[in-house]
Amino acid sequence: MTAPRTAGPPDDRGRAVIGRVALALAAAGLAAFLLWPQAFAPLLRPLTQNGAPPIYTQTSLLALTLWHLALVAAAVAASATLAVGLGILVTRPGWRDFLPLARTVTSVGQTFPPVAVLALAVPLMGFGSGPTLLALFLYGLLPIFENTLAGLTNLPPAVAEAARGMGMTPAQRLVQVELPLALPVILAGVRLSAVIALSTATIGSTVAARTLGEVIIAGLLSSNTAFVVQGGVVVGVLALLIHAGFVWLERRLSA
Amino acid sequence: MIEATRPTTGTRLPLSRPGVLFALVGLVGLALPLVQFRANRIVAGEGAGLPAALGATGWAVAAALAAALMAGVAARMTPGLRLLIALAGTLASVAVLGAAAGALTPPGDGIARVSPAAGFWLLALAFALAAADALARIDLAPWQRWALLLGAVAAVALILRSGLLDDVSVMREYHARRDVFAREAARHLMLAFGSLGAALALGLPLGIAVHQVPRLRAGVLGALNIVQTIPSLALFGIMIPLFGWVAATVPGAAAAGVAGIGAFPALVALFLYSLLPVVSNMVVGLSAVPAAVRDAAAGLGMTRAQVLAQVMIPLTLPVLLAAVRIVLVQNIGLAVIAGLIGGGGFGSFVFQGLNQTAMDLVLLGALPTIALALLSGIALDLLVAQLDGRRGRGA
Numbered sequence: 083m084t085a086p087r088t089a090g091p092p093d094d095r096g097r098a099v100i101g102r103v104a105l106a107l108a109a110a111g112l113a114a115f116l117l118w119p120q121a122f123a124p125l126l127r128p129l130t131q132n133g134a135p136p137i138y139t140q141t142s143l144l145a146l147t148l149w150h151l152a153l154v155a156a157a158v159a160a161s162a163t164l165a166v167g168l169g170i171l172v173t174r175p176g177w178r179d180f181l182p183l184a185r186t187v188t189s190v191g192q193t194f195p196p197v198a199v200l201a202l203a204v205p206l207m208g209f210g211s212g213p214t215l216l217a218l219f220l221y222g223l224l225p226i227f228e229n230t231l232a233g234l235t236n237l238p239p240a241v242a243e244a245a246r247g248m249g250m251t252p253a254q255r256l257v258q259v260e261l262p263l264a265l266p267v268i269l270a271g272v273r274l275s276a277v278i279a280l281s282t283a284t285i286g287s288t289v290a291a292r293t294l295g296e297v298i299i300a301g302l303l304s305s306n307t308a309f310v311v312q313g314g315v316v317v318g319v320l321a322l323l324i325h326a327g328f329v330w331l332e333r334r335l336s337a
Numbered sequence: 338m339i340e341a342t343r344p345t346t347g348t349r350l351p352l353s354r355p356g357v358l359f360a361l362v363g364l365v366g367l368a369l370p371l372v373q374f375r376a377n378r379i380v381a382g383e384g385a386g387l388p389a390a391l392g393a394t395g396w397a398v399a400a401a402l403a404a405a406l407m408a409g410v411a412a413r414m415t416p417g418l419r420l421l422i423a424l425a426g427t428l429a430s431v432a433v434l435g436a437a438a439g440a441l442t443p444p445g446d447g448i449a450r451v452s453p454a455a456g457f458w459l460l461a462l463a464f465a466l467a468a469a470d471a472l473a474r475i476d477l478a479p480w481q482r483w484a485l486l487l488g489a490v491a492a493v494a495l496i497l498r499s500g501l502l503d504d505v506s507v508m509r510e511y512h513a514r515r516d517v518f519a520r521e522a523a524r525h526l527m528l529a530f531g532s533l534g535a536a537l538a539l540g541l542p543l544g545i546a547v548h549q550v551p552r553l554r555a556g557v558l559g560a561l562n563i564v565q566t567i568p569s570l571a572l573f574g575i576m577i578p579l580f581g582w583v584a585a586t587v588p589g590a591a592a593a594g595v596a597g598i599g600a601f602p603a604l605v606a607l608f609l610y611s612l613l614p615v616v617s618n619m620v621v622g623l624s625a626v627p628a629a630v631r632d633a634a635a636g637l638g639m640t641r642a643q644v645l646a647q648v649m650i651p652l653t654l655p656v657l658l659a660a661v662r663i664v665l666v667q668n669i670g671l672a673v674i675a676g677l678i679g680g681g682g683f684g685s686f687v688f689q690g691l692n693q694t695a696m697d698l699v700l701l702g703a704l705p706t707i708a709l710a711l712l713s714g715i716a717l718d719l720l721v722a723q724l725d726g727r728r729g730r731g732a
Contacts, residue, residue: 129578179354182473183466190469193714195670198703201687205696277566284568288677289691298570302678307578314571321566
């Protein structure tokens, strides 16, 4: 994004403010919808036919959202722990034998379609939240691992030299120098995993996981567009908010 | 790359650590049941290892596979030899799967199912990882990599045609619905490539426009970014009533192929997801053209349109190919969702299988999808690398 800029910094700042206000409004709207969904019924009624209910009431939308987020958080936390651990391991001197393999596996592994991974997890775990958790976990490993590798292998050589010159042990170098420098890149990987997981978790409802996908599938089965839209919009707004949160965190940490 | 294969200091035995990992995975695979036998498609099955399926031959094959796995543990072995052993091991695992299925299926029994179990998957994984590891350590010329890829595709086609695997459950499902499979495969390819084509046709001009008129950038890229956050299930679902309504109200739309059912809504949803990578890569590619190049072209007396068409767009080719890779791999995977909304494709097997808890049917949909995504990803990676290499040599 190094294009000739006609827009000056003040314009950029104005745009950033507009973006922040839009995000705050989206968050407030989402909270209001989840707490008082019936208040939005008139808005969604035009999307229904034959007097079908405009708001999904089988399960509380708030509960489904919390389940959805919990599933994603658990999966991403687990994949971040393992992926960062493995990334640190294969960049240590004794374990560099694994580096070429690690690179190949991450690039090939990311071509596996998430839906296929989800479907293949069912025979292992049965129906329910289990296969979804497993699929989100496996699929989330790759972007985080890839970024951990990138962050830890692309450090400026001068920094590593300086740390060594100060007499730091390898462990000190890792914790006090390498990891803090790589953190924004690693976080970008976690963000990617979280956003993918948020969307893939909706498909988990086809194997009976309790997520917002339940609302969308109910809408598909009963041809109720209002259900499809409310499920989709809630997940979409959550994705936008999580994305913005991570970007903010990455900027704070790299500044 | 060469020092990486050497034993690390401090270890007394010259061991290859990745080799040890592959051997462990493979040996666990050999210890677990290779296949699962079920009297019919639905009942719970019982596992059978190599010896149980093939008797004395089974023991011999298991010993040979174990020896191949253990050979990889030695550090002193060229990557080429490693690759040969790993490929032979992969082939042997598949052959043994077919043989075990043939031996366990009672003659003339069309109901019994023999499906690959944990043992087979781990064994195949161990050899595939060993092959990937060896490949990453060999410096192959592009044509050699292409030859390997084509060889692998030909080998898979030959094995499937030979009838070697015909007694394996997935192939039984295939033979039971051969015609439907061909139709869904064609549909899946149409969805993935059709949406890619449409995204290129619209996305490239849009990318150029966004680059030429910077004011458009925030709006267009922002809108396309928001499309990406809509979960695939919802986007596919919203397309159905939307185009149903369009087909019913806009005169001529239905005649032009617009419909709320079938493949059309899925095609549009995939197209919408494909736009962001195409447009943003086009913008990035155009922006990355050095100002000196542009000035030189303008200095030669080229008009602004000529500079764009003859100088800048050709220079964006590698970035555009990268976008094609992203879109194609993503669409092959996302097209599975079309199966859920009646759009066809391999997804219809996946979701039918999930509904009937018939895992063989799920595999019939999932395995070709994965193979297709892998093949496209690797082929386009090779193409991008080749293009970069040529450019690097030219510069």
